[in-house]
Amino acid sequence: MEQVILVGCQLRHVNDDVFHSSMDELASLTETAGGMVLAAVTQKRERIEAGTYIGKGKINELIALEQEVEADTIIFNDELSPSQHLQLSKQLEAKVIDRTQLILDIFAMRARSREGKLQVELAQLKYMLPRLSGIGVSLSRLGGGIGTRGPGETKLETDRRYIRRRIEDIKKQLEVIVQHRERYRERRKNLEQFQMALVGYTNAGKSTLFNRLTAAESLEENKLFATLDPLTRKCKLPNGFIPLLTDTVGFIQHLPTQLVAAFRSTLEEVRQADLIIHVIDVSHPDHRQHEKTVNNILSDLEASHIPQLIIYNKRDLLTESFITPKNALLVSVFDNTDLETVRMAIQEKITEEMIPYQTQISAQNGKLMSLLKTQTIVIENRYNEIDDCYEYKGYISEKSPLLNTIIDSNNLKE
Template sequence: MGELSNNTEEKVLLVGCKLFETSEERFRYSMEELASLTKTAGGKVISTVFQNRHSFDRATYIGKGKIEEIIPLVEELEIDVVIFNDELSSSQVRNLNSQISARIIDRTQLILDIFSRRAKSKEGKLQVELAQLNYLLPRLVGQGHSLSRLGGGIGTRGPGETQLETDRRHIRRRMDEIKEQLKTIVKHRTLYRERRKENRTLQVALVGYTNAGKSTLHNRLTKADALEEDLLFATLDPLTRRLKLPSGFQVLLTDTVGFIQDLPTTLVAAFRSTLEEVCEADFLLHVVDCSSDDYYNHEQTVLSLLDELNVKDVPILTVYNKRDNMTSNFIPSEGIKSIIISALQEKDLEKLLKKLEEEIIVTLQYFEAKIHVSEGKLIAKCSSSAIIEKQTWLEDEESYFLSGYVSPDTSIYKQLQEFKV
């Protein structure tokens, strides 16, 4: 399915169902996020409809009266797509399709659609296809009616119509193929990571809610050229660059896919290998957008997803970003290490690098060594692979006295032991 051209924005009607147990605030943020996701997918929100209920209608998600309200609205406003704020079952989609003339998609399909547009690497594309097939498999029954309407647009990218119309066996076979290909890619990445670990470059991963400013921060710190957009899920493929700290010590900084509330489990599973970069990190920078009214929920969502990924005992520095637009109700969380910055301010970036170095020092081993001038290679290596606190030239001995911090897992640590004072 081809992508929409920029000038053919599809007209979208958003539909949400607020259960009585859900707070007004959480529901509002969820609907605002759905609107942002729609914008990212190239749609234009024309109108929004929502209903308060004790539980979702098993047959049609919303009640009969609401559907009767939507039918003329779709005609009047010439709506192309109706997007529902929760995941719909195949029978709900079928029943809604039989009454509403516009294309029906749900939140999961919308996210998959964005992933389909954004993924650039081979791994990213395979992960998306796997997630889409995973989503489609239980929904194959009753796809016929909606397939007859597919003509490109939001919710239709990725596996084409012919793939959807083939039987379950074919889709399962394709899923197995993708899993094998992903295993190979993950294997290669694991080997690459092990090589990095042998040379023991410290790994720092940027994590955070989607659109918190991770890519902007990554670019400003490493002078890289990752995609920077004010859109949800702008980054899907992990990007790693070298980062020099104030002392000259070098680390690897990885930008990762953004986290999101109520991320469908099929997506967490499909993107687990992309998020492995997070699991392997020595240090995490948790970026939180303090200009968002919903910053606290975003922060908690990321922490609970890290928990799901079993990321434990990894030091975290919380970076409250976008301080220039900070919301009036912002209060930093207590009991955590944090810093408030704007990724666009050079002085703030310097402050962040200094703070990051201080936090990394805590995880390293202190050393003192006297190294003869003939060991030039080792002296040079110390400046990038260790944090040097003091360096003194001892003229009588033609040696350098060095003191500082180094990771005990590195080869340089073993070498420095020979020159220990």
């Protein structure tokens, strides 16, 4: 394991709890990436030092500490500018990386699908391009073609050109994948399947809830960003209705802008959802900030208008009393009773987005009765002996094709 020193700068307007929570999160990210935290260096300042992030005195302290503990890597708790990264690398012997680079590294480690790997590589290259320094400015390669003969071009120029070409190549490959994903979305829309998306701060328990609601096998792990590639499965509710549920990548404070841009197509799953299920780790001391972070990212994705069901998870790990807000749930996803409560709450939330109906179906029309059970919320179903038919009452989406084909619109209640 790499030996790591963490460095953080607390500005005057940031309170102690928020700053320490951010540093603890950086330590968790470091462990997820395979590092061992040896020490943490912090400083309070009015503003970030433009050249070196922290002050000269702290730099000297950091130099002495890295020699003392023989650190391999020093990780800074913010995104360093290219000039800050260059200056720090010159003064420190250990490898210097920042929070953004660390998150990108974890994403690269977690990506499984071709799309996920391409998205991470795109984000890494965009991060790397402005940070290429003139370390290897010696003339090293000859260019090819008219205008490049003679002394050749520097390695720095060649690297920049390679990265730009690679970025364009990845964008073209992603365009094909995005079109493929959009065709899937269009197909689901045409079938009028109700779509739900699980969102939440990283390690809130989304994948665990997803697995228990869908009987899927998404990776469950007590680590940050255990899930990276989105997974969509059918989810059966108590009355038989079957919506689609998508497990998404966890959010985090200061989520790198490169990642938000690269994962835009994946995050479209959230924007296209009919219902967002927001999972919050209530046992985490900074869970309110986590909730705020997720809501801010949803706002950036233009998804804040979508109806939400808020689930406060990990009640079994609570060490103090918690008052559950109205219309939210306090659960442990490992508790079967709580899981049924979640299913019922999802069903009620979906019902709010539908309109009521009542209809009669011939006893011989088993196919239509089966469709009603899986594509509508059925609240009453009884056999009418006099008319030899089944009477159904329930809720249906206004967009459902069943509304025009099997339900008498005159029976719809306003």
